[in-house]
Amino acid sequence: MNQISVLYPEIDLLDEQGRSFVKLRQADEMHVSSISQTTALDLNSLSQFNNWLSLTPSAGVAVASSNKQLMTCTFEYSKLVQAKDGSGAIGIVYKEGSNKFGAHGRFHEAKNLKSLITTGLILNVASQVLAQKHLADINERLKSIDQQIKGIRQFLEQSRMVKIEAFKEHLQRVGMLLKEGEHVHTDTLHLLAQKSQEVRAQVIHIGRDLEDANKEINDFDSNSWFGSNDLRDALKNKIGRIGHLQREYLIGLQCLLAANLILFIKHGGNKEFVIAGNSYLDELGGQHGLVEQWNVTKRRVNFHLSKMKPVFEWAKSTQANAHLVEAKVAEVQERISQDTAKVRELQQQLVHAQNPRVLLELEGQRVVRGYYL
Missing domain, CATH: 1.20.190 (Delta-Endotoxin; domain 1)
Incomplete structure (x- = not known):
């Protein structure tokens, strides 16, 4: 597990088994001032953190979209009735060769993803820089x-x-x-x-x-x-x-x-x-x-x-x-x-x-x- 203390809202990131693999915690100024200067990150490490943190939103989306447990349906997406306004699909399936409803898609909500932010790339930076x-x-x-x-x-x-x-x-x-x-x-x-x-x-x-x-x-x-x-x-x-x-x-x-x-x-x-x-x-x-x-x-x-x-x-x-x-x-x-x-x-x-x-x-x-x- 990688733990990052950072001036940032508290966030826990869990894997599919519910285990925490990244933690972000807010630190107060007293904690910051008590840290020895000999442990300071060099400029190269700071640059790497900034590069990865700038990609936080896309990182969260990428991880979420690759997580099979985020949302699953009992039918393939192509078989679902497409919404007339083009904004997605409706959870209904027509009977083959007709316009009558044949079945309803059943969706399963993700339960194991607690937060969706700074996931894969933060894990990467923590493991590489540290x-x-x-x-x-x-x-x-x-x-x-x-x-x-x-x-x-x-x-x-x-x-x-x-x-x-x-x-x-x-x-x-x-x-x-x-x-x-x-x-x-x-x-x-x-x-x-x-x-x-x-x-x-x-x-x-x-x-x-x-x-x-x-x-x-x-x-x-x-x-x-x-x-x-x-x-x-x-x-x-x-x-x-x-x-x-x-x-x-x-x-x-x-x-x-x-x-x-x-x-x-x-x-x-x-x-x-x-x-x-x-x-x-x-x-x-x-x-x-x-x-x-x-x-x-x-x-x-x-x-x-x-x-x-x-x-x-x-x-x-x-x-x-x-x-x-x-x-x-x-x-x-x-x-x-x-x-x-x-x-x-x-x-x-x-x-x-x-x-x-x-x-x-x-x-x-x-x-x-x-x-x-």
Whole structure:
């Protein structure tokens, strides 16, 4: 459903099943003044709204005339008796070969069309202009992904992360086309969908390695007689590996969600990509997902540190090593918080793309300002 807040009478447009697909609501000046200027529509978007709004009357007629439920009759129009003044047909049918009435036409009034104004074209402008807003953000998201990859390149599992990095580069090329308003060829979108499946397989593989890495922490032996230095180094290395695998996994998810947003918009709102995105988030935050695995691992690390009490070592030395391990855990926690937030932000953009909303300010039936909501 597209919702447009606009200085205009309140209008609801319903489809044949009674579902609202466009809403127009009047907004007060306080609402307008509270909108951030950073969300303002550019001049090109305002021009598109004005072009489409100027065609409002003809758009309403076109949609109404193509709606089979607007008015139906039990006889074809040509069989009805034509009015003598030429203004239409009378709902009567003559008997064949005579001037006697043979039957009456039965008409059915439309029940599902609540309003007849700014229908198809407003839906078009809402989906296209607002989709461009979401697609314009793709480049910024991809820059963030690129920085994450560069930051951990020396730790990457080359056999699979190379594919994810190549996928990211493909996304960047598509993003550049979208930013410049260029046409994205169907073959390019098909290739994007195909590469998404390949990257999804890599992400699943990383997830399995992550499970094994967490298990290594669970099975870790924290007993020692002669010192905790080796325990400290071993724990830090294992925690570090978990951190790198988490970043690889989350980078892969971010790429997949960016691709989903592009494919969702360019394929006319296909729900397949919404379902896929929701499944990624369910996987991330599920009972056995990355977040819960990490929470379990943190508790296990704390348990190991509580058991780490070598006999032949000063207590303050053991405590110092424990603090170093805790600092490593905090470092990994900070990164996972940042990366999971980016994943959720991308999925939220997909949610917003399903229900685009914009506020328009009209003067003299022309749009003079507009804001994304």
